[in-house]
Amino acid sequence: MRPALIALLAVTLTVPATGAPAPRVAATSFEQLATPLPVPYDEAANARTQIAAARTRAIKAHKLLLIDLGGNWCLDCRLLAGTMELPELRGFLAKHYEIVIVDVGRFDKNLDIAAKYGLKDHFGGGVPSVLIIDPRTDTLRNPGHTAALADARTLTPQALADWLASWAK
Template sequence: MRLALAAIALTFAAPTLAAPGPKVVAASFAQLATPLPLPYDETANAKVDVAAARARAKAQHKLLLIDLGGNWCLDCRLLAGTMELPGLREFLAKKYEIVTVDVGRFDKNLDVAAKYGLKDHFGGGVPSVLIVDPKTDTLKNPGRTAALADARTLSPQALSDWLASWVR
């Protein structure tokens, strides 16, 4: 029941009429490589990293994907592990410039989130995924940034579909 409700919620968290994402090889998170990735560099300069990723995205005509989270967060690590799956990894590399931003326990790099209108616990927790148009530096998914904060209730394919839904 919880999985069904999460799938329904995810449907409303993505644009309508979106094509499904690349088919992923893992039917469940139990099939992801272990240990799960620790995707957030706790010593990185987030502002510099985001600015550089935005410049690359703009130059390469890609979207900017800013992944806000922490290595303590299971949902963040499941998302990172799913994004490393063959097929999805290649799709994401073609369509997005991806940058991860460590937010600690909601006490670090909050200025990056605030720049895009997020505050407190980012409207639902982490991971918060910001899909940004690099030309205008505006969110393409306002109100839907925390849609993957309960990633563990979804499937790897549902995550793939959500990530693909923002690409034209």
């Protein structure tokens, strides 16, 4: 089997059986994403303040909280960010999630946020690590699957969209 197909199967097997149907994205490969790829991680941001505000908004709007832990040096993080900016996916994500992008530096910043949700030592597989949080209980909904996209480059934009949609309410 081709490595990309194996990776797609691995991600497919690590998502919940429920979730919202993913939108179909037009990009069939990462080469079709806008360039340059986004550099979404604000190194000067106060992540705790951003998360608290997003959690409040998520509760009021009956959405989930999505925390994207990563760094601008990480190609997989930037591919995820570029995919999340696709018009077909951007609206879907806004409907289901309040999103906070958190810079973790070179695994030396905002580690307390990861630890709060049980992630340690390079977050169990690297970055991006995507935390899907129930904002009412402040609990992680995807334990054991937070680093599923850490090898995003082996997937497709649609596979990333499918994974994100699989956790949505």
